[in-house]
Amino acid sequence: MLDLLNLPGIKPVDMRHESKCLVIVAEPVTVEVPLCGNCNTPMHKHGTRKNKFMDTPLYMEPVCLQVQRPRFRCESCRKMSMPELSFLDDKRQATKRLVDVIRQQCLGTTFHALAEQTGVAVNTVKNIAHDLIEELSQTVRYETPAIMGIDEVNLAGGYRCVITNLATNNVFDMLEHRTQEHLKPFFKDLPNADKVEWVCTDMWRPFKGS
Structure with a gap:
């Protein structure tokens, strides 16, 4: 099968389409019998385990990578082990x-x-x-903007205050809340505050009062 993954240590063996997802089944290229970290003796194969990981999209579809890895167990201390995958x-x-x-x-x-x-x-x-x-x-660390914008954005279920540099159209900082309790300490500790020449904001009262 053509290697569509180009990931170290595994090779694709099957591919199928599921709901809104492309599933690629892969397995390790080579597997060395590990030594037990506790007993320093060779471990024994103890079945396989399938693990699913998301990967970069292919053909404009999300990709679910299903890796079948052998499991090993130490006969003395019963410790379990699986080959590590460096790309995860x-x-x-x-x-x-x-x-x-x-x-x-x-x-x-x-x-x-x-x-x-x-x-x-x-x-x-x-x-x-x-x-x-x-x-x-x-x-x-961004340079304190000469033309500062103050606005809010609804992010992760709550409003946050966004400070922007209107001259460069970049975000300068983002505050967890948009209340005066958060705004006043920010402006009090603002480095090079004397560089701010203009401030553009809406009529949200805490912005205006800060």
């Missing part, structure tokens, strides 16, 4: 490359649209976007 994300039932695709697109499209395209749950897309925003907040 550490936190989610998805490949690393799918998570990368979602990270690249999650700030430019709706979570529901991205979930529909990739076949993952909307909450999974939200969590990936949240992790990305947390990373950016730790590593990216």
Whole structure:
């Protein structure tokens, strides 16, 4: 079968269409008998297990990767083991490359649209976007805008305050809430506040009063 996956350590053996999804069945290319980490003795084969992971879309369809992996058990301490798959994300039932695709697109499209395209749950897309925003907040520092926009966005079931740089059409910051209790400390600690020349906002009272 033609290798449509191009993922290290596995090969596709079957493919079928299911409801709104393309299922690709794969198995390890080679399997070495592992040593037990506790006893340092060879483990014994103990059946197989099927695990499902979402992968990047093919032919404009979500892809569900079904991997059949052998299980091994130590006869002495009964510890179980399966071959590791390096291409899987550490936190989610998805490949690393799918998570990368979602990270690249999650700030430019709706979570529901991205979930529909990739076949993952909307909450999974939200969590990936949240992790990305947390990373950016730790590593990216934007210049205080001379022309600042203040608006709100309905995100994850609640309104958040969005601070934008209207000169560059970029998001400068996003606050968890849009109340004065959150806005006043933000503006009080705003670096280089003297650089702000113009502020554009709507008539939402907490914005106006901050």
